[in-house]
Amino acid sequence: MRQTWGVIAVLLTAVLLAGCTANSSGSVSTDSSGGRVSDGVVPAEGTPDNSVTGTTGDVNTSNRDVITTGSMSITAADPVAASESARTITEQAGGRVDSRSENPVTDIQSASATLTLRIPSDELDHTIAELKKLGRVNFVSLTAQDVTQQSQDLDARITALTTSVDRLLALMASATTTADLISIESALSSRQGELESLQSQRDFLSDQIDYSTVQLELVSEGTVAAGGPDNFWTGIIAGWTALVTALGGLLIGLGVALPWLVVLAIFGAIVLLIVRLFARRRKAA
Structure with missing residues (x-):
């Protein structure tokens, strides 16, 4: 009897040891390199790197x-x-x-x-x-x-209109009645006109973005004014020069005003002639 209970005890001990060994082996796995990794834990070498590289300036100025x-x-x-x-x-x-x-x-x-x-x-x-x-x-x-927002808005509208034009072209190809064809052509013409306008705006905006505009002014050092006349003869020359300059300016002014004076003279002569004719009729009456 004692031997029977001893055998049973030995068998129970063996079963318990086998179960513990199975549980221990089930909690361990190997990675591709043969290393042992605990369940639910990713090895440090296999951790994916999701961090963003670059400086703050790069993030702010990109795109x-x-x-x-x-x-x-x-x-x-x-x-x-x-x-x-x-x-x-x-x-x-x-x-x-x-x-x-x-x-x-x-x-x-x-x-x-x-x-x-x-x-x-x-x-x-x-x-x-x-x-x-x-x-x-x-x-x-x-x-x-x-102008990033403006560029993105134009791109989105151009994409939407391009899709709309493509759909209308497909509908036109499958139109079966004249009325449908006319309606589609009218809508297509409107969409294409708007699309061309947006593309023109986008091209102009792209040119302004790609090429900076700089107004450059180049000037020389300030010149010193000539001195005044220092004797009688230089005074006469200076006075004569000033007179010629003034007369030249007066002649230019007369040349500009002469056509207007001629027109006014003709208009005045016509008015005077009409007044005299009315005056004669009144006297004759």
């Missing part, structure tokens, strides 16, 4: 549409020659000159030049630095306008 405009004033020894140099600098940066006005030096004015420069936005800082070398900088003013 932003900005229009930059500005103005510059530079005093140059030769504004006309500096104007040509400014054109060269702009074109070498990949830009263009939209307008250019040059005023050479004369007896009554100093030399100057004015240019409207379109500079690639990513070359703006470098180009301005090169333009500053043309002379003494009087001022530089730049303004940036964020």
Whole structure:
């Protein structure tokens, strides 16, 4: 009997040990490299990296549409020659000159030049630095306008209209009646006109974003006025010059007014003739 209970005890102990071993092996798994990993825990080496890299500046400026405009004033020894140099600098940066006005030096004015420069936005800082070398900088003013929302709105409207046009074209191809065809053509014409207008606006906006606009003014050093007459003869010459200048201005004024005077004289003669005719009729009556 004691031997029977001993055998039973041994069997129960073996069963319990087997169950514990099974539970222990079921709580352990291996990774691809053969290492042991506890259930429900991801190894440190396998943890996915979801962190965002980059600086705050990169996050704030990425995918932003900005229009930059500005103005510059530079005093140059030769504004006309500096104007040509400014054109060269702009074109070498990949830009263009939209307008250019040059005023050479004369007896009554100093030399100057004015240019409207379109500079690639990513070359703006470098180009301005090169333009500053043309002379003494009087001022530089730049303004940036964020038009990201406007760009996104135009893109969304263009996409929607493009889809609408494609659907109308498909409907036109399957139209079975003349009335349906006319109705679809009318709607299609309206959509295409609006789409072309939006695309034109988007192209213009893209040009403003891609190319910054800078108004450049080039001026020369201020000239010193000539001294006054210092004797009798130079006084006579100065007086004669002033008289000729005044008479020239008077003649120009008369030339401008002469056509008006002729028209007024003709009109006055007609009015006078009509008045005399009425006067004669009254006397005859």
